[in-house]
Structure formats: C-alpha cells, structure tokens
Amino acid sequence: MAEIVSLSDAVRELVADEHVVALEGFTHLIPHAAAHELIRQGRRDLTLVRMTPDVIYDQLIGMGCARKLVFSWGGNPGVGSLYRFRDAVEHSWPVPLELEEHSHAGMAAAYAAGAANLPFGVLRGYAGTDLVAHTRVAFVECPFTGEQLAAVPAHRPDVGIIHAQQADRQGNVQLWGITGVQKEAVLASRHSIVTVEEIVDEFERRPDSVVLPSWVVDAVACVPRGAHPSYAHGYYERDNDFYVAWEAISRDRDVFTAWMREHVLEGVPA
Amino acid sequence: MTRAGAGGVGSTEPPRSAGAGLAGAGTWTSDEMMAVAASRRLTNDSVCFVGIGLPSLAANLARRTHAPGCVLVYESGTIGAKPTSLPLSIGDGELAETADAVVSVPEMFAYWLQGGRIDVGFLGAAQIDRHGNLNSTVIGDYATPKVRLPGGGGAPEIATSVSDVFVMLRQSPRAFVERLDFKTSRGDRVRFVVTDLGILELRGGELELVRVHPGVSVDQAREATGWELRVAPDIEQTEPPSRTELAALRALETKGRE
Numbered sequence: 185m186a187e188i189v190s191l192s193d194a195v196r197e198l199v200a201d202e203h204v205v206a207l208e209g210f211t212h213l214i215p216h217a218a219a220h221e222l223i224r225q226g227r228r229d230l231t232l233v234r235m236t237p238d239v240i241y242d243q244l245i246g247m248g249c250a251r252k253l254v255f256s257w258g259g260n261p262g263v264g265s266l267y268r269f270r271d272a273v274e275h276s277w278p279v280p281l282e283l284e285e286h287s288h289a290g291m292a293a294a295y296a297a298g299a300a301n302l303p304f305g306v307l308r309g310y311a312g313t314d315l316v317a318h319t320r321v322a323f324v325e326c327p328f329t330g331e332q333l334a335a336v337p338a339h340r341p342d343v344g345i346i347h348a349q350q351a352d353r354q355g356n357v358q359l360w361g362i363t364g365v366q367k368e369a370v371l372a373s374r375h376s377i378v379t380v381e382e383i384v385d386e387f388e389r390r391p392d393s394v395v396l397p398s399w400v401v402d403a404v405a406c407v408p409r410g411a412h413p414s415y416a417h418g419y420y421e422r423d424n425d426f427y428v429a430w431e432a433i434s435r436d437r438d439v440f441t442a443w444m445r446e447h448v449l450e451g452v453p454a
Numbered sequence: 455m456t457r458a459g460a461g462g463v464g465s466t467e468p469p470r471s472a473g474a475g476l477a478g479a480g481t482w483t484s485d486e487m488m489a490v491a492a493s494r495r496l497t498n499d500s501v502c503f504v505g506i507g508l509p510s511l512a513a514n515l516a517r518r519t520h521a522p523g524c525v526l527v528y529e530s531g532t533i534g535a536k537p538t539s540l541p542l543s544i545g546d547g548e549l550a551e552t553a554d555a556v557v558s559v560p561e562m563f564a565y566w567l568q569g570g571r572i573d574v575g576f577l578g579a580a581q582i583d584r585h586g587n588l589n590s591t592v593i594g595d596y597a598t599p600k601v602r603l604p605g606g607g608g609a610p611e612i613a614t615s616v617s618d619v620f621v622m623l624r625q626s627p628r629a630f631v632e633r634l635d636f637k638t639s640r641g642d643r644v645r646f647v648v649t650d651l652g653i654l655e656l657r658g659g660e661l662e663l664v665r666v667h668p669g670v671s672v673d674q675a676r677e678a679t680g681w682e683l684r685v686a687p688d689i690e691q692t693e694p695p696s697r698t699e700l701a702a703l704r705a706l707e708t709k710g711r712e
Contacts, residue, residue: 210531210545256605257608258604259604262506262507263542269602287607287609288529288563289563289564289611290610293564308615311640313640314596315591362530362532362545364530365560417550424542
C-alpha cells in the first residue's frame with residue numbers, strides 16, 4: 185500500500201546515491217518538483233533513465249547528480265539545445281556523463297519489458313544505424329519466422345518517479361490526458377514515488393484515465409504545481425515561456441548555478 | 455547547428471530572415487516556402503507522423519487547405535489531433551483535447567508506427583548524405599563530440615516503418631555532407647527533401663534536385679551541397695505559394711508560434 189508522505193521524506197527513504205532512477209512524463213506531467221528534491225538532498229552518481237531528458241534532466245545533470253544517462257532524445261522541445269546536458273557530454277562539466285542512447289521505440293520497448301518482468305524488449309529497430317555500435321542492443325532471430333529483430337535490455341530502475349493529477353486517501357493514483365510511458369515506468373521499477381496535484385476523498389471515474397492501484401506505488405506526496413513548467417491536464421497549462429527562457433538560463437554555467445541556487449536550493453521543500 | 459535535429463521528427467531551425475520570393479501573392483519567407491512545398495505533398499488520406507516546427511506547420515497547413523482529411527499523429531500519443539494553433543511541444547494539451555484517440559507511448563511506437571499504420575513520417579536532421587541517411591546525434595566523434603545534438607528520438611524507426619519519409623532541412627554544405635558524422639536513421643524510404651532552395655527526390659538511391667524555389671538558381675543549390683549534386687533533366691520551378699496558402703499559413707503562425 186502506498187503511504188501518503190511528504191516529498192522530502194519519500195525521496196529520503198527511497199532514493200539513494202548510485203540508484204537507477206526514472207523520472208517519466210512525456211511532455212505532460214513531468215515530475216519537476218521531485219527532481220528539485222533530489223537536487224536539494226544532494227543525490228550523486230545516479231543513473232538517470234528517461235526518454236526525453238528535457239529541462240528536468242538538464243537541471244539534475246547541471247547540478248552534478250548524474251553519472252549516467254539512459255535516453256532517446258535530449259533537447260528542449262520546440263526550443264533547441266539542452267546546454268547543461270551538452271556541457272556534460274562535450275566538456276565533462278560538472279562531472280563526466282556516461283551515455284546509453286536508444287531510440288524512442290527502443291526505450292518504450294525496454295520499459296514495457298520491465299513492466300512485464302521480461303529480460304528484454306523486442307522490436308523492429310536500430311538496424312542500419314550507428315546506434316548499434318554505441319548502445320546496449322542485440323539482434324535475435326524470431327523462432328517462428330527467422331526474422332532478425334532488435335532486443336533491448338529491460339529497464340528495471342530502482343525507483344520510478346512520476347507526477348499525476350490525483351490520488352485518493354488510500355494512495356490510489358489517477359492520471360489522464362497524455363499518459364506517455366508512466367504506467368510502464370512505475371511497474372518496471374522496484375519502488376515508486378508519485379507526486380500529485382491533489383488528494384481527493386474519492387476519484388471521479390474517468391474512462392480514459394490510467395489508474396495505478398495503491399499496492400503498486402510506494403509513496404504518494406501531494407505537490408500542487410509539481411509538474412511546472414510542464415503541465416497537468418485540467419489543472420494548469422504548459423509554461424511555454426519558461427521553456428524558451430531556459431535557453432538563456434542554461435547556456436552559461438554561472439547563470440545556471442545562480443538560478444538553481446535561488447529557485448531550487450533555497451526553494452521551500454515540499 | 456545547435457538547434458538542429460530537435461524533435462527527432464522534425465527540426466526547429468531558427469527562422470532565417472529571408473524574403474525568399476516576390477510574386478502575385480506578395481512576399482514570403484524561406485520557412486513559409488518550405489512549409490508550403492511540403493504541405494502540397496500530403497493528400498487528403500495521408501496519415502502522418504508529425505514533429506514540431508516546420509513539419510507541424512506543413513501538416514497543419516495541408517489540413518487547412520487541400521487535405522482536410524489528413525490525419526496528424528504526434529509521437530506523444532495523440533492520433534488525429536486537430537490543433538487550432540501550432541503547438542510548441544509535441545505533447546501540448548490541445549493535441550490531446552482535439553485528438554480522435556490518445557494512446558500510451560509504448561502503444562504509439564509498437565501498434566501504430568511499427569504496426570505499419572502510418573503513411574508519412576517527417577524527419578529533420580543536422581546532416582544528410584546523398585542517399586537520404588540522416589544524422590541528428592553528434593557533430594564530430596561520438597565519444598568526444600564537437601556538438602552533442604539531441605539524438606534520434608523517434609527517427610530510427612520512423613525511417614523504416616512509414617511508407618514515405620519527408621525530410622525538411624535547410625540546404626548548406628555543412629548540412630548536405632559527403633559523409634555523415636553519425637548515421638541516426640536510414641535513407642531507403644526518403645521520398646523527398648524540402649530545403650530552403652528547392653526539392654530533392656531520391657531517385658535510384660541518390661538525391662536529385664527536381665525543383666528550385668522561385669528566385670533560386672540551380673548553381674545556388676549546387677554550391678549549398680557538399681557533394682556533386684545530381685540535377686534532374688526535367689527540373690522545374692516550385693509553384694510560388696498562393697494567396698490561400700499564405701493566408702492559411704499566417705493564420706496558423708500568428709495563433710501559436712514561439
């Protein structure tokens with residue numbers, strides 16, 4: 185059963201240095217507040233897993249929390265580069281960053297395999313690209329047709345972290361709109377933390393929603409606006425201006441560090 | 455260069471202030487010419503996988519002009535999205551609100567893309583070679599890159615799962631290279647490449663210049679290509695954007711672009 189706790193307690197109890205951590209949310213419901221808590225608590229040497237390590241991982245990488253990144257697309261959506269990610273890869277600042285790079289289809293298959301407790305995901309992919317030489321992928325033969333297919337090792341993070349619109353008092357979680365790969369990320373992970381916009385007495389049932397029962401979640405923390413600058417469908421819109429502004433904040437090491445100090449390190453913990 | 459390759463499916467090149475054309479319909483920018491040229495290749499029954507930036511502009515323009523039935527699929531999981539303004543990201547809320555269906559990301563890539571249900575996929579990149587192979591991963595060596603680009607995203611499987619790959623990419627010797635620094639996606643299914651100078655088609659495994667945009671010479675296109683560019687014997691000039699196309703395009707742009 186999920187415990188309803190503070191975000192700082194959830195992170196303290198469940199995330200340790202050197203853990204493999206997946207913070208998911210495909211454009212929508214990105215768990216920014218939880219990432220800020222990881223930064224405030226000074227986690228180090230994390231292996232960060234995420235399909236689209238956008239601004240949220242730019243911040244974690246720039247603050248020196250990550251040793252390795254497992255990903256498929258590292259940019260600022262609709263804007264351009266992730267400068268902290270680039271600085272880590274191009275100049276090892278603030279620490280070197282090891283990469284395990286996949287395609288979106290490969291990452292999605294790896295999460296789905298992890299959720300299904302399978303050792304690998306299988307897909308028609310990677311063939312004929314230079315990714316093959318630089319990532320963890322192998323080719324297997326279909327036992328029925330002989331077709332060569334790509335196999336990617338399942339994602340099995342130590343902790344999966346997502347943001348959702350609602351939890352109820354028992355710790356059941358409900359999210360809706362674009363639900364990305366969050367269900368798979370939680371089910372593939374050994375432990376999970378879910379931050380939510382609000383805790384309600386009873387869900388209004390939504391036929392299109394994803395419901396994660398309390399017994400597959402470890403900790404639920406109520407963090408209103410915990411996805412900002414991403415959005416929470418039905419609660420607030422994506423802060424597109426922030427994504428554009430991040431370009432200037434992140435380009436320079438000192439400007440970035442000062443911004444993080446003011447807005448995250450000295451921010452009020454949830 | 456730093457902004458190239460964004461989205462995996464489609465780049466978000468910085469706007470270049472190019473008054474590329476003058477005609478009955480007035481003036482237009484090279485971005486507008488690219489969007490118009492790409493939109494014309496979509497048909498009323500195209501199902502297309504759309505990235506942010508120019509591809510999104512082109513596909514939305516097609517829906518507002520000659521191809522109202524064109525189905526827009528964004529990799530965030532929205533199928534049949536009908537945005538009223540251009541989204542900044544592929545997962546903006548309006549895409550979900552207007553979609554026929556919203557599916558999970560694993561479902562999108564497994565059932566819909568790999569399942570062969572998408573006709574057209576738009577791709578952008580930082581580099582392209584004469585065979586239509588694309589690089590959106592690194593400039594320089596992979597382990598010690600000069601420029602670390604965002605990476606492939608959906609591109610590697612889009613390039614091999616859709617029937618027709620449409621590439622949108624500004625033409626310069628830096629982008630149109632003899633040899634890619636990294637092959638992010640394969641070129642076999644590239645049907646055509648729309649640039650700010652013209653249109654290239656993959657013919658017999660090699661890109662060939664088949665159109666130049668109004669005001670552009672074949673020599674300009676040759677100079678902007680890092681290999682000996684093949685030019686089609688039947689090369690024509692791109693039809694300039696019509697008043698209708700420009701009006702629809704600008705209505706879209708003013709409603710939602712960064």
